[in-house]
Amino acid sequence: MPDNKITKEYGKRCEVKHNYDAYVSHGSSDRDRQFVRMLANILEQEPFNFHLFLPDENLIDKDNNSIISETIKHKCNRLLLVMSKDYAVDKMSDFTVNVALDIPNCRRDRKIIPVIIDRQCGLPVMINHLTSADFTIPEALTWVLPRLCAALRAPISKPSQIKRRTT
């Protein structure tokens, strides 16, 4: 039963016990943080009750890339990439996308969900073929949240269920 307390990491190993629904990868500008705060407030409350991993709150050692990789790969089901003009030029966006990219299973599992908050900021090349949740279209704002929740809620298949081709 995931609780809503913020779980902190100590030392080099991840002490997080629960699985998070998504790792939220976002830029470091104030605007981005504000948006993520607002989104997390909505998604973590009723009726959605998602469990999001926010690096600002849950990560102590923000420069430790190996802990970030470990978290994204093993503790979080998906990667929520919040894309803005500032974050598009930040190397962290590419890094988190590369860590989360799982090419054999990406079609089925939908591991990366791009969220756009700035008009005409491009997605990283590796994921510009994915449908994104666009918060810049005012007419579609009533639709974007249900779509995002439906995408986050979809089940992920466990690694043991994935058949590997043996040559």
Next chain:
Amino acid sequence: MYVCLSPDKWKTKTVAKFEPEKYECQSAVGSLVVIGIGLGCLAGVFLLIAFIVYKGRYHIKHRMLLVRSLQPYDRLPDGEDFVYDAFVAHHVDNRLWVINHLLPFLEQQRKLRLCIHERDFLPGNFIADNIVKNIKVSRKVILLFSVDFVNSEWCLFEATTAYNRIIAEGASSVVIIMLEDIRHRPVDNTIRNLLLAITYIEWENDRNGRPEFFRKLLDALQ
């Protein structure tokens, strides 16, 4: 004087008295030949008929089917379950037109279910997968032609997928609405083929032509 020895019938009778029956004089070979020729001719005729039937078996089947097909077929109900009544393929910049004109008329007034990518595409999925899957489960495809549409790559992909629908299911499964006149511009071959294959419905900017437009649209979506 000679006396017959056999057959028993004629034993002890003189040769002078020998009177054979008529059938005993006929040679057996002759009658056999006659019968053989008769049977042979019959067999030949049968073989000829069999050969003709074999060579023309498809024609015969075809004729039989044509005779049977004079009765009209009943159209079976659709095997596929359609989730949407129509998939609206449009450019992002034309979304206002879709939301302000198409949605109120088709969804609210006529209670049809439309598929619009801002609303019904799941984020995180491949765009191509979303397009192909949703077109497959839509009864009809509405293409909204405009200058932006013909210059956009994803819109062209939607048009190509719609064109495949026409090849598979006939020209009635796609409806074209001409939002802006693109007939005299250089366009992709797919767009050109679509314009030639289907009659399009033109959007009138003045309000008087609107009822006519909506009536035509509804007819096309039946």
